[in-house]
Amino acid sequence: MTETKHDDRAGPRAPKKRKKGNSRKDRARNKPDESQLSVIERLLRAPVAAVKDGQPERMPALQAIMFQLVQRSLAGDKKAERTRQKFEEFAKRNSAAELEVVFVDNDYTTAFAASGEVDNV
Incomplete structure (x- = not known):
């Protein structure tokens, strides 16, 4: 007697076959933790759209914040x-x-200062 495996069946009720490392959980699990300081630095360095002297301009978020503080x-x-x-x-x-x-x-x-010689390069 041969025994049939349920894993070999086809159709909508068949179990999904996936490759290891493709799921979001696997990617998140393998990603190194980012410190709070590095997250803040990354966000403050990210370019943002701002209006400076009536012209739209891209600048780092920290520069835009400081620009607004100075203007106010x-x-x-x-x-x-x-x-x-x-x-x-x-x-x-x-x-x-x-x-x-x-x-x-x-x-x-x-001695060099007393000689008064200056070499213009």
Whole structure:
């Protein structure tokens, strides 16, 4: 006696055959988690449509937000000015160190400065 498998049947009641890794669940499961900070950065860097000087323009979302805050603050909106100032303070505290140029005084630089020669490149 041969036994028939129900998996081999055809028709609307037949089980669906799928390849591994094609479902949304599989793709979501294999996707690495994105940190909250990287999500916020990605959204603030995403281009948005804005109107600047009467012309439509694409700019990063953060730039559009700051542009609106500056415009409203110039129009006399005190809340927009406080928000802009708070963001400016936050940005200064959390930004990378600025480039600092240090001139070193030694015998060579003193002699070079005294000679008055400047090489225009």
